[in-house]
Amino acid sequence: MPETLIETRDLVKRYGDKVAVNNVSFDVYSGEVFGFLGPNGAGKTTTIKMIVGLLQPTSGAVKVAGYDVQTQSMLAKASCGYVPDTPNLYAKLTGRELLRFVSDLYSLDRNHVARRIDELLRMFDLTAAADDTVDSYSHGMQQKTSLATALMHDPKVLVLDEPTVGLDPKSARLIKDILRQLAHRGAAVMLSTHILEIAERMCDRIGIINKGQLIAVGTMDELRMLDKTGQTSLEDIFLGLTGGAEETEIAEVLK
């Protein structure tokens, strides 16, 4: 029986009158890659931020690795790695300094840290730039550095918000391989993405959120059964569930 590593129950987030996330409940298990899909402004990033402890839910609960994110936040955060959609790293630290800084935040054993940093830098092809300050990195390099910081403490849970944006095909493939490896080793990986091909090929299960509500969760086969039109591709299922662009409207605009 796989362990439940991310558990959300009736998660709600309100900003004034606006409900960004409305009663969202789902689980992510050890050894699986969970894709979190939704149109722009559907509530993906808000949900993710509540899972990693960046936002306090208005109501509901989140558990990471069995720890409540609100009441046992230190334990939950120690088990979790997070890669945001925009890296926003400390610009005036070098890549190596940044990784060392993160290792100290997680109180990692200093004897193993230097080796771990070298391993991560090599894996992400950042060794040559390791001693340059982050503000000289390209977006892709910053994205890879961000992933390296998330992996520094070998987390049981990894949450990624649009991890492949701005990456070249080689780096995107590398990240996909890493995520698959992590899942094989028993970690839970949750990622949001707009690239449905990635979700379809990589994810064991997929959750679709629209207008703050989780409208579907399941494996690809389970999602196919949900869609009454019998669509086979994730793109068609996604558009069928969330409402796609109307062909007539497109023709009108492009005439």
Place this chain on the structure above:
Amino acid sequence: MNTTNHFSSTHMPDARVLPAVLKLLLLRVRITWNGFRHAKLKNKVGLVFIWLMLLAFGFFILTMSRLLLGLMRSPELGEYVGVDLQPFLASIPALTLTGLFIGTLLTSFGVLLQALYLSGDMDFLLATPVPIRAVFIAKLLQAVLPNIALISLFGLPILFGLGISSGYNVIYYPLVVIAMIVLALTAAGLSSLLVMLVVRILPPRRAAEILGFFGAIFGFICSQMGNFANSFGRGMNMSGEQATGILLRSNTAWLPLNWAGQGLVALGEGRWLSGILLEGATLGLASIAFWFALVTAERWYYSGWAGMQVVARKKTTRSPRQANANLANLASGLARLLPKPVLAIVQKDFLTLRRDLRNLSQLVSPVIIGVMYTLMMFRGGGEPPPGRGEAPDWFMETFRVVLAYGSVGMSLFVGWMLLSRLAGMGFSQEGKSYWMLKVSPVRVGHLLASKFLVAYLPTLGLGLLFLTVISIVQGLSILEFVYSFIAIIMCLAGMAGILLSFGVAGANFTWDDPRKMNGGIMGCFGQILTMLYLPISFGLFIAPLGFAQFFDYPILYGYLFGLVLGSGVAVGFAFVPLWLVRKRVERLSEG
């Protein structure tokens, strides 16, 4: 569907420059208006109030100029001071317009660098079919108009006041406005050339950092010049005649910058030929200079901007040994005492503060003021004035004690300035990278402790350094020095606690430029409160000494009471405000 026909029928964009400039300026007006419309009510009221105050200020300068300049015209005053003031009055337009030109030239550099190279809309604008010249002119105007308006707020009322008080011809007034606009635009055009030259040598972001650093230092030194000159220039007396002579010599006709002012006076007084010649020459030269700047800058702008995309940021390589050494230096003493996350945040903050010149400029100011006041103290000798020997002995002795501890006051003042930056903006300086701390398993207590140390340790070092230097100069006794030492340690701790708490309450993580990280009014409240706290806390240390002198108790009692009272209050202020904001720290950056 045959799309070829549709695309071939696309309208050609309007290649004319002026309509495009107008469109871009109207867009800026709309953005500003939208910003105002969607602002909170208190911000709207504040903005309207500021505008009304500025208008009132302009009217005040106009009235004062009219009255003062009218008074200076009176022959009685000239006879009284023994100087003919008429030539001085005639030189005012030239001096004002020269000031406007140089002021615009200097102040435009920074804003133009920001507007032309560091604003986020350049990709968008250059990808649209808008003439590059229009983009350049619009950016130029957007950048320099606020500065020109600010400079004109002083210049225009003075020149109008002069016109009214001198009864100048009515044509003087519109020509003043035209001359100001033309000279300001020329200065801005030349400034833009300078910007484009600089970005060919330095990456724009680095240039902005260097400019921010030296600009802040220069501004700060200028602001303190008055005190410095008062202290060191007491022997330099200049007569009114000498001052007028210098002003008149600067109003020479050999300087083209003076032509505009001289022409305005000539036209105002009805000397048409010389007025038209001088004014025409000014406008002609300024237009040529502006046109040259425009054409050259336009060419350099595009190539410079395009080049910038390739070398967006210069690589700054740090040797791993250096990084490890940094860690080792700091870690050697503290590592055994502090939890790893605390040490990591302290080290990270020191590295980032040191590496960003824009941060550094804010930190250097207290050092400058400390050095200046220490030098002034050197000159004063730190001894109470002997007076005429009428004061009682106990008063003179108490006065001497207070003066002796004036060194502590100086050190605390320097510390206050540094703490205002380091503690008041301790959290804000994390900016958009704060998420890294927030997702990490760092306890609130550890986070507060690390920010406290980042602010407290350098301030303590600086304060104690000043205390040591000033104590040597003043010849304090060992006991007085040790007591001062303890007073500084405790008072600064309390001050750090207060300022850090207000820094938490007003934390702003959305800035792009470090100079704008203090976005709210909480920082001001913190500074006001510490200005009250400082004399009270320090007073509790030294008041018992005065009482002991007055009531003829052994001075040791005074020291003991001072230590207990002062330290108690300081420790309270170091911890209680931080304890009060601990819950807020957990929710920081959640909007």
